[in-house]
Amino acid sequence: MSLFSLRIQILILSILIYIIFPINCQLQGLAKQQTCLLRCVAFCLTKGNGENELQACEQRCKPYGEPGLCSSDRCWRKCRDLDDINPRPNKPDEKMKPIDNFTFIYDEQYLLSISWNPVPNADIYVVVHWATNSILQYSQIITTSPFLHNFTFSPHNLCQENAVQVVPISGIYGTGPMSEQNVIPPPRPQISPRLKLLSMIYEPKKYVAQNYEANGTITIKFGYEPSAWPLGDGDLEVIPMFHMMLCAEPDLTQAVPVPEFSKGKDxxxxxxxxxxxxxxxxxxxxxxxxxxxxxxxxxxxxVHAKTDDFGNVEISMYQIVQKVLSLFEFFLHLAKCSSQGKK
Structure with a gap:
């Protein structure tokens, strides 16, 4: 059999496997040994000081997370001896209820707050999250409260949609159903709409833009308020609205192009x-x-600016900071430009 034929057969087999067993981008539940480990941790935390004991409880319960903990379904249902150590006090058939009212919000620092309604009998909650484009790489967080505050995804996953599912765990009643997949969109960059005029610098070099020409160039520099964007200011492109209102001496001979702004040196x-x-x-x-x-x-x-957020400036010879020419040369150049403009 040729190498090409072998590759074709492998490709066909892969397609058939995908059709018969389609990839499901939602976690269906926890592995048996993981369930037993978490049940043990949940019971351990109720006997200690809450989340402060988490690391110690995980170490103490490590044997319950081994794949060889049990060899029969009956043993797995009991997590070997957990049901005997922690018998149900009443209502032996009572089941854990599902997660309800899942909500999330980003704050001004791009930190995420996630919350849900408390589940009766739940000792801990396991929050499983992953980038929706890579379900094979997921992380989990254990909390004793029905919320997570000041939470952030890794910078690698910041730009992706992230899915979150929550599982309530009881040391006595076992695990509740895993919640539906909750998709959290990536945060959007936020910034104050206000700009501060830092400088206007004149240079005696020709300015050309489209069909518009001028004998000199004025460089306008604005400053803006820092943002808490997790990827830093270098990742952001700030685009201003710079709109001409009127000119004391209008020029109807040529249209004035809208200036393009880019990152400054500072x-x-x-x-x-x-x-x-x-x-x-x-x-x-x-x-x-x-x-x-x-x-x-x-x-x-x-960025939605309110009336008070807009700045205004009149570009006049009295406000321009000379960069190269002396004051005398500067006004000579202005006179030359003015005479050329009136021809």
């Missing part, structure tokens, strides 16, 4: 450029942050 700054004719035409602009984009997560969030 942290938490953006810079953009406009033509120098704006300063002798005394053009007024309003500005705020319009959008913020995460490069790694490829997620954008529009």
């Amino acid at each position: 942290q938490y700054t953006i810079e953009g450029q406009v033509g120098s004719d704006m300063m002798y035409r005394k053009c007024k602009f309003i500005y705020s942050i319009q959008e913020v984009h995460s490069d790694q997560c490829d997620i954008s969030e529009y």
Whole structure:
């Protein structure tokens, strides 16, 4: 048999296996030895100091997590001797109820709070979570309370949808049903809409954008408030709204393009450029942050600015900081630009 034929047969077999046993992106339950281990831990914690004893209880209950703990279904149902050590006081057929009212919310620091209704008789809850694009790699957290606060997914999974399922565990009554899969979307970057005008610097170099030309260039620098975005400021692209309101001396001969802003040399700054004719035409602009984009997560969030969040500036010769030319050369250049603009 040729290598090519063998590969074709393997491919067909893989397709048949996928059709007969489709991949289920939801955990159906805990393994037998894991169930026994958690039952032991739950009972141990009720006899100690709660979550402070978790590590000690996990070590003490380690034998119950071994695959060879039992050799029969009857033994597994009892977790070997747990039912004998911790007999049910009453209602022997009582079953654990499922998780209800699962909720989640991100705070301003992108920390996640997860909560659900308490389950009667539950000693602990096991929170299982994984990125929905990789169910083979999941993590679990044990808590004695029906909530998790200040929780965060790993930076590797931050940009992914994450699924969460919760299992109530009782040392006496066993495990309850695993909750439905709750999908938590990735957080969206948030930022204050306010910008602070840091500088306007004139340079005697020609400004060209589309069909628009000016004899000089003005670089405008804004600062913005730091964000608590987990991937850092370097991952964020801050996009401002920089809108011309009016000019004291309008120019109807050419349309003025909207300037493009990009990351500044300093942290938490953006810079953009406009033509120098704006300063002798005394053009007024309003500005705020319009959008913020995460490069790694490829997620954008529009920023809703209120009236008080908008800044305004008039670009005039009195507000421009000269970068290269002396004050005398600066005004000579302005006079030259002004005379050319009036021709």
